Amino acid sequence: MRDQADIRKLLLPILAMAIFMAPFLGLLFDVKVALGVMATTLGATALILREASRSAGDVARRLRAMAGINITIAVGCVIALVWLFGNGR
Numbered sequence: 001m002r003d004q005a006d007i008r009k010l011l012l013p014i015l016a017m018a019i020f021m022a023p024f025l026g027l028l029f030d031v032k033v034a035l036g037v038m039a040t041t042l043g044a045t046a047l048i049l050r051e052a053s054r055s056a057g058d059v060a061r062r063l064r065a066m067a068g069i070n071i072t073i074a075v076g077c078v079i080a081l082v083w084l085f086g087n088g089r
Contacts, residue, residue: 023041035084049067
């Protein structure tokens with residue numbers, strides 16, 4: 001039976017690639033889908049960074065800053081998405 005640390009070592013790169021590739025795959029369908037997926041993945045990444053900053057020690061401030069940047073970009077994606085839906089595109 002595998003240890004939880006071994007399972008995490010296997011899953012983390014797969015999840016990272018899924019988060020990275022999701023907006024590009026969404027772009028194959030539509031710009032609106034891509035923006036929605038991008039906002040979701042940025043929000044999820046921000047939550048992960050925020051959780052990691054609680055136990056990070058020296059780099060906690062940087063992780064919180066990166067979480068803030070991700071949230072800012074996610075809000076920008078949501079604003080663009082609302083704008084696209086408002087213009088009927």
